[in-house]
Amino acid sequence: MPSTVALTVARYRPEKETEPTFQTYEVPLRKDWVVLDALNHIKDTLDGSLSFRWSCRMGVCGSCGMKVNGKPKLTCAAFLSDHLPGPIRVEPLDYFPIMRDLVVDLTDFMQKLKKVKPWIIRKEERPPAEGEYLQTPDQLDAYKQFSMCINCMLCYSACPIYGLEPGFIGPAAIALAQRYNMDSRDEGAAERLRILSEHDGIWQCTFVGECTKVCPKHVDPAGAIQQYKLTGATQWLKSLLLPRGAR
Amino acid sequence: MSAGPRYTLYHPGWYRRRVSVWWWLQNRSYAGFVLRELTSVFVAFFAGVYLWQLRALAQGPEAYAQFLARLKTPLFLALDAVAFVFVLFHTITWFNLTPKAMVVRLRGKRVPDHVVVGLNYVAWLVVSGVLAFILLRVRS
Amino acid sequence: MRRITPLLWLLFSAGGTVAAFLFPIHLLLLGLAVPMGWLDALSYESARALAKHPLARLYLLVFISLPLFHWAHRFRYTLYDGLQLKHLTTLIAVLCYGTALAGTVMAAYTLWKLG
Numbered sequence: 001m002p003s004t005v006a007l008t009v010a011r012y013r014p015e016k017e018t019e020p021t022f023q024t025y026e027v028p029l030r031k032d033w034v035v036l037d038a039l040n041h042i043k044d045t046l047d048g049s050l051s052f053r054w055s056c057r058m059g060v061c062g063s064c065g066m067k068v069n070g071k072p073k074l075t076c077a078a079f080l081s082d083h084l085p086g087p088i089r090v091e092p093l094d095y096f097p098i099m100r101d102l103v104v105d106l107t108d109f110m111q112k113l114k115k116v117k118p119w120i121i122r123k124e125e126r127p128p129a130e131g132e133y134l135q136t137p138d139q140l141d142a143y144k145q146f147s148m149c150i151n152c153m154l155c156y157s158a159c160p161i162y163g164l165e166p167g168f169i170g171p172a173a174i175a176l177a178q179r180y181n182m183d184s185r186d187e188g189a190a191e192r193l194r195i196l197s198e199h200d201g202i203w204q205c206t207f208v209g210e211c212t213k214v215c216p217k218h219v220d221p222a223g224a225i226q227q228y229k230l231t232g233a234t235q236w237l238k239s240l241l242l243p244r245g246a247r
Numbered sequence: 248m249s250a251g252p253r254y255t256l257y258h259p260g261w262y263r264r265r266v267s268v269w270w271w272l273q274n275r276s277y278a279g280f281v282l283r284e285l286t287s288v289f290v291a292f293f294a295g296v297y298l299w300q301l302r303a304l305a306q307g308p309e310a311y312a313q314f315l316a317r318l319k320t321p322l323f324l325a326l327d328a329v330a331f332v333f334v335l336f337h338t339i340t341w342f343n344l345t346p347k348a349m350v351v352r353l354r355g356k357r358v359p360d361h362v363v364v365g366l367n368y369v370a371w372l373v374v375s376g377v378l379a380f381i382l383l384r385v386r387s
Numbered sequence: 388m389r390r391i392t393p394l395l396w397l398l399f400s401a402g403g404t405v406a407a408f409l410f411p412i413h414l415l416l417l418g419l420a421v422p423m424g425w426l427d428a429l430s431y432e433s434a435r436a437l438a439k440h441p442l443a444r445l446y447l448l449v450f451i452s453l454p455l456f457h458w459a460h461r462f463r464y465t466l467y468d469g470l471q472l473k474h475l476t477t478l479i480a481v482l483c484y485g486t487a488l489a490g491t492v493m494a495a496y497t498l499w500k501l502g
Contacts, residue, residue: 014260070274097261105261138355160277163266164468203392206464207344208280226348229396236393268471284465290406291458293414294451298490300417301447301497304438308431319422327418334410341407348400375412382416383426385433 005029005080006087007038009050012098020098023047024087027080035075035083035090036064039102052102059216062152066102067091072154072214093157095166109153112169115195116177121188139184146179146224148217155211155221167200171211171221174202178224181231193235202228286337289330296327342367395460395484402457405449413450435501444498452491459483 004026012020025046027038036054043050054064057076064075069089080088096104126133155171162168177196181189196202205225212222271277296318303314317323346363420426429437437443463483466472472479 012262014262020262094264095266097258097263099258099261105258136355141355141357160266160270161468163270164471197390197393203396206284206461206468207347208277209344210276210280213276220347223347223350226344227350230348233393233397233400236390237397266471271469281465281469284461284469287458287461287465290402290410290454291462293410293418294406294454294458294490296418297413297447298451298494298497301438301451301494301501304431304435305497305500311431311434315421315428318417324419324422327414327422331411331414331419334406334414337403338407338411341403371408371411374408378409378412379416382429385429385437 001029001031001081001084003029005038005084007035007042008087008089009039009042009102010091010098011050011101012092013049014100022089029080029084031079031081033080035066035068035073035078035080035088038080038088039075039090050102051100060150062150065093065152065154065157067093067157072157074152074154074216077216093153095157095159095163096153106153108166109151109156109170109172112173113151113176115169116173116192117188117195118176118180120180120183120186121191122185123187133185135184142184143179143182146175146182146219146221149176149179149219149221150217152216154214154216155219158210158214160208160210161204161206165200165204168204169196169201171205171225172219174205174228175219175221175224178228181228193232196228197232197236202232205229283336283340286333286340289333290337292326292330293334338371342371395456398453398456399460400457402453402455402460406454406457409450410454438498439501444501448491448494448498451494452487455487455490456484459487 006024007027008022008024010020011017011023025042027041027046030037036057039050039052040054043052052064052066052075054076055061056063059074059077062074065072066075067073067090068075068078069083070091072093075090090102092098092102092104096106096108099105149172151172153172156162159168159171162170174196177192180186181192202225205222207222207226209222212220215221267273271281300311300314303310318327342364345367346358346360349363351358351363416426417428421428428434438447460483463479466479467476
């Protein structure tokens with residue numbers, strides 16, 4: 001293994017540029033280094049002006065999502081040695097506006113997440129005196145996979161529909177809505193159905209499946225969306241055939 | 248966050264990238280996806296062929312003979328051969344995606360995806376066999 | 388009934404299933420085996436007799452109609468997303484579903500005429 005590798009990093013400084021550019025740095029190639037280590041090396045020793053987000057550096061916070069050689073990845077999980085030979089291209093996540101260098105604005109996702117009401121909705125809360133809600137392992141299993149989402153946005157960056165239709169509510173939001181729909185403690189499925197059945201909801205999805213491929217936590221948002229399409233369609237049929245019927 | 252400054256989405260300094268009309272050629276997954284979607288064209292084509300056959304049957308023996316003659320021309324043979332490949336691709340991708348949309352739970356546990364896919368293939372072979380049997384037996 | 392998207396998706400799914408299960412064998416027999424001479428086509432009399440059977444008529448209607456709706460839904464989104472023809476969205480939808488509907492009506496009418 002050579003001792004260094006080139007990193008070609010996207011730069012964007014709105015105060016002096018109108019378009020993003022690229023800058024290449026030579027970083028040490030250590031077999032245990034990930035792209036995040038290389039970026040931190042650049043910031044610490046080569047170019048302190050480089051801006052990027054990171055936090056836990058162990059794949060649980062979802063902050064360090066970027067495109068590495070064109071693929072959305074968590075940079076704390078992308079080993080330099082897996083991306084040889086250089087130069088390794090590091091760019092901000094697709095389909096989000098670039099604020100600066102590798103930092104993108106995620107407000108769109110935050111608003112969409114709130115829209116799907118990602119919390120337990122109950123008609124009546126149980127008073128604490130009655131104790132906890134009980135759940136069997138099988139009931140937990142029904143939604144557990146979708147609860148693994150760390151909001152890293154790799155799925156949005158992989159979804160061409162989100163790129164083409166910025167109004168699309170997106171994979172993670174739908175997966176998280178499903179996480180609550182499938183939770184036995186939740187009673188909010190009807191409320192979420194209203195929101196998700198809108199024009200920019202689940203029906204925009206054409207099951208490209210890229211979101212599931214890039215998800216670092218194996219949430220399978222594509223599966224969540226398809227399951228929800230079936231639920232949505234069956235509910236629609238029910239409302240058609242039984243207008244006053246059971247919910 | 249309720250009484251802060253109003254947040255604007257249209258910040259002039261942020262750079263918004265445009266999605267190229269060739270987005271679907273940018274990686275193999277996307278290209279494969281578009282190929283999968285285009286299988287629907289060949290599905291429609293074959294439905295059309297059957298509709299054509301039906302109309303020929305309704306019109307009389309000459310029309311039916313003409314239909315069969317057209318079907319045997321090199322053009323239609325080529326179209327049908329290409330259609331066959333795409334229709335098979337549709338079947339394979341459809342079965343692979345079925346367990347994602349329909350989660351089957353037996354006694355609380357989810358049936359593994361490959362079992363659902365396998366069952367689809369078995370059903371497909373059985374149905375195809377039955378149809379072939381019926382169509383080959385009707386000869387008089 | 389404000390939203391018909393669920394209906395269109397159900398038709399798409401049904402059509403996709405019909406096409407996935409039934410089209411390969413029919414295409415193999417009619418589109419490849421017959422033209423290549425491996426099999427003789429059904430004679431006019433036996434084909435007509437088979438098609439007249441009420442079950443066969445139902446089968447043929449489903450066989451032609453649902454896959455057309457499958458195509459309509461899928462192709463509409465392919466044009467919309469793939470070629471970014473957003474400004475033509477209504478025209479595309481009308482052309483696609485309209486064609487499927489026309490094919491369905493033609494099939495239904497022809498099947499009725501066979502009787």
